[in-house]
Amino acid sequence: MSVDGNLPLEMELPGGPLSARPLDFIFLLDASSSMHGAKIQSLNQAVEAALPAMRDVARDNPNAAVRVRAIQFDSGAHWHIPKPTPVEQVAWTPMSASGSTSMGRALSLCAAQLRTPPMPDRALPPVLVLISDGAPTDDFRAGLNALMAEPWGKKAVRIAIAIGEDADLDVLRAFMGHPELEPLRANNADTLVQFVRWASTAVLQAASAPPSRALGAPAPSGNVALPAPPPPASAADVW
């Protein structure tokens, strides 16, 4: 803006570009060998299928800049989508499964990116969605401690989805830290699609405009008030 002796009648908005608040949505996805075959295929399909609905939610909430990332964990942990990517630009590359279940390392990797910086002060609470079919084979507790040591880790909305009957529910409960909401249990591909979609839309929506609160006032369980998850789909195929 320039203000000089010859001002136009209409004044321009003071300052430079406005900015919606960033909302980081991070998938933490189990790609260990037990996920090989139908499970990893279903997981890839579920994430890919959720993206259009995520984009719709983002469009309906223009004051939140939704950025998607994904961590894949197997014998190690690495970023499957390394940069915070605007949801409109996310193209899902299918993962393959092999190796052990380094869930603790995945949480540590995530924690490092929730520091300020690189996280901005003025962000919205991140949404972390952990999906696994087994038990960690590394130091899960160290990863969780690293995550919870970061203020944005503590403030994050943390959702866990268990695939099949062998997932370690205690670990997923500890990740969520939610006294009322249990890990979601997906025992077939349709249910997994439903749960991933719920986390990517209803949870995203709830996290995009959290009401401010006074210091010391009771916070909702899980940091933001979440809508109820959908019931499991009744499909014939069971993992």
Next chain:
Amino acid sequence: MSGPRLRVAATAHSVAGAAHIRQMRPCQDAHRVEPTGEGVAVAVSVADGHGSSPNAAEGAIFAVQTATRTLADLHAALGPGAAPRAYRGQIEDGVGRRLVLAWQDKVQRHGSIEGIKRTPGDPDLELTRRYGTTLAAALAMPDVVACLALGDGATLWVSPEDEVLRPLGVDAHAFADQTSSLCTAGAWRDLRVTAWTPPDEGGLLLMMSDGYVNSYADDAALDAVARDYARLVRARGVEAVGAALHGFLRQVSTRGCGDDVSLALIHFAPPEEPR
């Protein structure tokens, strides 16, 4: 007989947030500008009611009413010629506490009249939380500006050299959706207070709710906003800029963070400065 050293003019405005409008929620910000004395002093305040507090809109209105009244009374009590340290000392030594308690008393009475049910255990605190709000307020005179803030948002001073300062620092408890608030027990302990003598060349004080702050990427971007307002006010005068605020704040909320947005501007201008 010479006139006042600096002319003081103020304006303020609040708009409902774009997200509030989409969700059919009321504006929970409030503002107030109150001339005091003989036209040479002005008390100004903005408040941002918490979205989680059901009576936040009333809480914010009570906050700006209480703050401007308290500061006007302080001006009357100290009289002309009091130094900045006198204002700061008075606010820190009791006026700030009285302001908080007056607001809490007001919401308690409102709650009783409205028949709001109190919960057992800590009924007063629970009721007060329903009205939770932040507050920023200033008393501006030709020789002294005294300001206070409780909670998030920003108070910025633009010097005649276009330097942007944060005379009150930041709320130590503000993070994500959490902020210090008038509704917490012992809230006066979280008040940030300062007072100083504006330079002969004047300057601009801005008080904004966090809806304004969160609509910019960082402090540097917010500093640019403050500098542009200072240039605009110097060129057009406070009244003309005040008339444009509604449009400005609507743009900020719509293209920014979507929250309610409030802004108060207090301009200190030398008598010879053209308007």
